[in-house]
Amino acid sequence: MINVVIDGKNVSVPSGTSILKAARYNGIEIPNLCYDPELTVFGACRICVVEVEGARNLMAACCTEVAEGMVVHTQSASVVEARKMIIELLLANHPEDCMTCQKFGNCKLADYAYLYGVRKSSFAGEKRSEPVDTSNPCIERDMNKCIRCGKCVRVCSEIQGRHIVDFSSRGFGTKIATFFDMPLGQSECVTCGSCVAVCPTGALTEAVMKGQGRSWEIKKVRTTCPYCGCGCNFDLNV
Numbered sequence: 001m002i003n004v005v006i007d008g009k010n011v012s013v014p015s016g017t018s019i020l021k022a023a024r025y026n027g028i029e030i031p032n033l034c035y036d037p038e039l040t041v042f043g044a045c046r047i048c049v050v051e052v053e054g055a056r057n058l059m060a061a062c063c064t065e066v067a068e069g070m071v072v073h074t075q076s077a078s079v080v081e082a083r084k085m086i087i088e089l090l091l092a093n094h095p096e097d098c099m100t101c102q103k104f105g106n107c108k109l110a111d112y113a114y115l116y117g118v119r120k121s122s123f124a125g126e127k128r129s130e131p132v133d134t135s136n137p138c139i140e141r142d143m144n145k146c147i148r149c150g151k152c153v154r155v156c157s158e159i160q161g162r163h164i165v166d167f168s169s170r171g172f173g174t175k176i177a178t179f180f181d182m183p184l185g186q187s188e189c190v191t192c193g194s195c196v197a198v199c200p201t202g203a204l205t206e207a208v209m210k211g212q213g214r215s216w217e218i219k220k221v222r223t224t225c226p227y228c229g230c231g232c233n234f235d236l237n238v
């Protein structure tokens with residue numbers, strides 16, 4: 001077991017545990033956008049940064065393992081400033097249509113903006129402008145709202161074994177696309193909905209629910225996907 005101190009609390013966790021997990025096991029939640037316990041660690045969003053005493057830079061909690069004697073601060077002034085900056089940078093290239101977004105009330109990016117008091121971005125840069133992909137009858141893709149966390153890519157390949165979407169292009173043009181950037185409805189997507197379930201923003205939403213109500217108004221029932229015969233279970237809105 002490894003002994004560390006997180007926000008003044010003495011914690012013992014197995015070696016190899018990430019700071020994020022060690023904190024979570026002990027009741028301390030660290031913000032995260034690209035992390036999912038079911039998927040490989042990606043370390044893309046950096047909102048999980050924490051301060052480790054003795055380290056020169058802030059560390060991403062999801063992909064930094066605990067070490068004996070480590071002293072971690074998850075809410076120090078520098079951590080909070082860094083998270084605010086990250087949120088502002090994400091919002092700088094994000095539509096401001098939260099009031100009419102299907103994900104309103106269920107968006108992690110909006111939750112963190114609220115939590116850290118970020119009302120708007122102070123950066124005025126170029127914004128993406130891509131057409132919304134409505135070609136799939138069940139899944140709507142609005143890549144203008146994508147924060148490139150890669151959760152949809154990982155869930156599609158690692159859990160569903162489909163590899164329908166992946167990162168494409170570079171730099172500012174980096175995006176998540178199907179092969180040959182074809183509309184989702186023309187790809188081999190089996191509409192399992194796993195990507196929608198893990199997306200932290202309004203980039204991927206259930207097309208059939210558009211304008212039909214907010215997530216907290218909808219009852220979910222556990223059922224089995226009828227499409228490919230794998231027998232995956234998922235939550236169906238009714």
Ligand code: FES
Nearest residue numbers: 043045046048062
């Ligand atoms: Fe750690 Fe995204 S949650 S980098």
